[in-house]
Amino acid sequence: MDGSRGIFRLGRGVTGFRSRDDLPLPDIDPKECRSAWHAAARSADGDVGDFTEREYPQGFHVATINDRHGTHIALFHAHYPLVAFVRDKLYVYRTEFLDPPAWATTLGGFGFVVLTAADLLSPLGEADGSALSQAEWRQIKHWRPETLGAALFNSWD
Structure with a gap:
C-alpha cells in the first residue's frame, strides 16, 4: 500500500464508509497501535505522550511521542495498518x-505502513480506487478530498 513503490491502491473501506449490504469494515485493534507506538518511543529514546482512540466520525487514532526533537504526532488509520505524521x-x-521521523521504521515491524508526505499529498485521482464501493465514491464526491491523505485520514460523517 505504500505509494512510493508505485500506484497507491485504495482497499475497500479505506475511507471508513460502506453500505448496509457490504461486509463490515476491518478494524485495527487500538492495542496493536499502542504496542507499536511504545516500541517506536523506545526507538526514538522518547516518551509516549498520549494515545487517543478515534471518536466518530474520525477514522483514525491520534498518538504522540515526545523526544529531544520535540513532539511527534501520528495518525493510525482505524481500518487499515496505515500511519501518517502531522504537525498539529x-x-x-x-x-x-x-x-515520518527515522525511528518510525520501527512501526513496520508491527505490520504498519508508514506513509510519506509525498504519498499523502499526492492527488487522490492518481490512486487506484477500483476496489472502493459505491458508498465510498458517493462520500468522495460529496466531501471532495483533493489528496490521498485527506481521503484516508478523514472525519466525514
Missing part, C-alpha cells in the same frame, strides 16, 4: 502531512 492535532486533515 486537528479535527480535519487535508494537506498537513509530514515525512
Whole structure:
C-alpha cells in the first residue's frame, strides 16, 4: 500500500464508509497501535505522550511521542495498518502531512505502513480506487478530498 513503490491502491473501506449490504469494515485493534507506538518511543529514546482512540466520525487514532526533537504526532488509520505524521492535532486533515521521523521504521515491524508526505499529498485521482464501493465514491464526491491523505485520514460523517 505504500505509494512510493508505485500506484497507491485504495482497499475497500479505506475511507471508513460502506453500505448496509457490504461486509463490515476491518478494524485495527487500538492495542496493536499502542504496542507499536511504545516500541517506536523506545526507538526514538522518547516518551509516549498520549494515545487517543478515534471518536466518530474520525477514522483514525491520534498518538504522540515526545523526544529531544520535540513532539511527534501520528495518525493510525482505524481500518487499515496505515500511519501518517502531522504537525498539529486537528479535527480535519487535508494537506498537513509530514515525512515520518527515522525511528518510525520501527512501526513496520508491527505490520504498519508508514506513509510519506509525498504519498499523502499526492492527488487522490492518481490512486487506484477500483476496489472502493459505491458508498465510498458517493462520500468522495460529496466531501471532495483533493489528496490521498485527506481521503484516508478523514472525519466525514
